Amino acid sequence: MIVLLGSCTGKNRQISEKKSAIVLLSSEQASKSLLPQPIKLNRNVTIGEYFGYIDSLVQHYDSLVPYPLSEHILVKHNSWIIDTLANTDYYRMKARDSFIYDQKKQIALPKGNLLQIPDSLRACQLYEDFSNTEIDINIPEYKLRIFQDSLLLYEFLVRVGQNRTRYLKMGDRETDLRTKQGKGIIVNHVKDPDFYNPVDGKQFYLTKRDDNRTTLMPQIPWIETEINGVRNGQMIHPTTNPKSLGKAYSNGCIGTREADAWVIYYHAPIGTKIKIRYDLETYEEGMVISVFKDIYDYQN
Structure with a gap:
């Protein structure tokens, strides 16, 4: 051969x-x-x-x-x-x-x-395999999926941005916290992130877990997205509070479990395709099988 x-x-x-x-x-x-x-x-x-x-x-x-x-x-x-x-x-x-x-x-x-x-x-x-991989996020479903061609490899529960605007000191402006929709690619990895409160801009090193115990912040890579040609700081990253998953809770980023973040990172080299959508219905064989809450009130 x-x-x-x-x-x-x-x-x-x-x-x-x-x-x-x-x-x-x-x-x-x-x-x-x-x-x-x-x-x-x-x-x-x-x-x-x-x-x-x-x-x-x-x-x-x-x-x-x-x-x-x-x-x-x-x-x-x-x-x-x-x-x-x-x-x-x-x-x-x-x-x-x-x-x-x-x-x-x-x-x-x-x-x-x-x-x-x-x-x-x-x-x-x-x-x-990497060139045929796509990350798919459906905001109102709170789901992140990894596809290779049309094959579903993984499905993870996530949290998304809140349905409100808020002043963030890090951007020094009122910011729409809703997670941005569109198509794009992965443009950067932050392997050893620093942690800042986006509201007041202060750096922090500790986190209070869901069990009320305090630990140091973990070192798990963050993934930066570019959506519709714009790098707006919207990241995929782990949360130390998985009770917030399945909710509109973040300042716009997509939050995951710590374990899931490692899996996503190693399926998302630079250039990996990503799609972030807002579909209130899912279909199977042409039939609606799920209807999700309109968390961003787009229908109104």
Whole structure:
């Protein structure tokens, strides 16, 4: 079997541009000769160290493989990492009788585990998967879905913006807090966010959980959207208070569970398509199966 490196189409065209000297490889060469040995973790890597560690691996191994290695490609190929990160969710840990004050000290990559480097065939498939992925949010349904082509991969409960205007010091103006609708893409990731109260502009470091216990703010990536060509600061990010999910509660952002935020992040590299809609009815086989409350009073 002969494999053409860079046969992936669309935005994955960069694969063929990286190493133009390599044109044709047998599948055996592509999967073995160019594939670095698995990386054995010789120590525990905490969440506080996690992104720096992963970035260092990507930088090193990118020069050893015939495609542009990225954090998302590496982690999706080692999907156990996503599960491990999701299980650091404060409320999942609480259900296991473990109180976590500082989430950054939890183990993201356990000692002894192996990280596999994908071969070019697998990397090509992952690039194709990402290019065919879309995030779909229906505001009055409080649902975020991840589709690959027409296949539903995940469905998550979210919170959305409130139905009111409010003065926000960070924007120094009266702001419509309703979540903005439209089509767009993911334009940025904030891997170590700082936390500010948008109303008074003051930075904070602690959060009061739904169980009335106080913890440090967790380090979980925020995802920035561009909707209808406008970057209006509307983010997808975790909330430390999941009781607010299924409500119009935020200042415009889309809030998720901590565990769900990790899953969404690793399905949303830069350039991922996103659609935010306001559909009061859902259909199945041409029949209305759900009718949602008009939370923004658009019908009036």
